[in-house]
Amino acid sequence: MTVSLTSPDELLRLDGVGIRFGGLQAVDDLSFSVGQGQIVGLIGPNGAGKTTAFNMITGVYKPTEGRIIFDGRDITGWAPHRIARVGIFRTFQTIRLFYGQSVLVNVLAGLHLKTRQQWWQGLLRTPSQRQEETELRATVTELLARLQLDHLAYEDVASLPYGVQRRVELARALAARPKLLILDEPAAGLNDQESAALNRTILDVRDEGISVLLVEHDMNVVMNVTDSIVCINFGRKIAEGRPEQIRAHPEVIEAYLGKDEDEDAEQPQDTAARGGA
Numbered sequence: 001m002t003v004s005l006t007s008p009d010e011l012l013r014l015d016g017v018g019i020r021f022g023g024l025q026a027v028d029d030l031s032f033s034v035g036q037g038q039i040v041g042l043i044g045p046n047g048a049g050k051t052t053a054f055n056m057i058t059g060v061y062k063p064t065e066g067r068i069i070f071d072g073r074d075i076t077g078w079a080p081h082r083i084a085r086v087g088i089f090r091t092f093q094t095i096r097l098f099y100g101q102s103v104l105v106n107v108l109a110g111l112h113l114k115t116r117q118q119w120w121q122g123l124l125r126t127p128s129q130r131q132e133e134t135e136l137r138a139t140v141t142e143l144l145a146r147l148q149l150d151h152l153a154y155e156d157v158a159s160l161p162y163g164v165q166r167r168v169e170l171a172r173a174l175a176a177r178p179k180l181l182i183l184d185e186p187a188a189g190l191n192d193q194e195s196a197a198l199n200r201t202i203l204d205v206r207d208e209g210i211s212v213l214l215v216e217h218d219m220n221v222v223m224n225v226t227d228s229i230v231c232i233n234f235g236r237k238i239a240e241g242r243p244e245q246i247r248a249h250p251e252v253i254e255a256y257l258g259k260d261e262d263e264d265a266e267q268p269q270d271t272a273a274r275g276g277a
């Protein structure tokens with residue numbers, strides 16, 4: 001009998017996770033979890049350790065302490081491709097697309113991990129391969145339409161505005177049908193309209209049953225879409241709770257604004273996380 005390491009409603013759990021780079025403890029004793037179909041925000045000032053935490057979850061860095069449990073399995077220290085295969089996909093702080101290639105090719109790239117075929121099936125074009133191709137084409141067509149990219153399918157991604165490139169990245173991650181989608185500053189560089197559209201897409205994704213973990217400096221996104229928020233500072237968790245609790249949390253306010261809270265009491269709503277200003 002296999003014993004699951006997460007409770008039924010838990011998809012991801014970090015247990016006392018830490019990493020040290022030389023003399024710097026970039027993440028320290030970090031514990032939190034992401035439930036099935038939940039949207040969790042990870043926030044904190046610049047250099048707090050958010051991207052490093054993502055890099056440990058996705059296998060780019062191996063934690064020096066603690067355990068990462070995903071979907072009942074201990075994935076601590078697994079290689080990135082193996083972690084992707086069990087259902088964790090991410091987007092990056094800076095866009096990483098195949099420039100010189102079309103939107104379609106970029107989105108299709110997200111699918112390759114999901115194909116179950118063996119090389120010899122490619123030679124024979126078996127019924128199962130044809131069936132799988134049909135399913136994949138339907139998935140891509142539906143995704144392009146959902147993210148309003150269908151009319152741009154054959155455009156070179158390099159020629160598209162920044163906000164559209166962000167949508168292509170999201171479509172590529174969704175094409176892999178993740179169980180957990182990790183978004184690293186998805187609203188960076190988006191205008192208000194694009195950012196509102198992104199909010200809706202994130203909520204849609206959750207409604208499909210995909211869990212989302214996001215790092216975001218745009219507090220409108222963080223406060224409006226997340227079910228819960230974890231705030232870290234100097235690599236350590238300082239607060240965890242619902243958005244309204246985090247917004248009013250003294251340590252969070254102090255981490256972002258410094259000790260002089262009277263200066264701008266409204267700031268946590270919109271600008272608190274922009275560079276820890």
Ligand SMILES: Nc1ncnc2c1ncn2[C@@H]1O[C@H](COP(=O)(O)OP(=O)(O)OP(=O)(O)O)[C@@H](O)[C@H]1O
Pocket residue numbers: 021024026044045046047048049050051052053
């Ligand atoms: N590979 C590395 N080697 C050494 N130090 C690193 C490495 N990666 C991150 N760090 C350090 O770890 C700390 C946390 O960095 P990280 O990028 O995770 O912060 P962040 O919260 O994502 O910041 P930002 O909001 O600016 O993206 C920083 O002090 C950073 O310089």
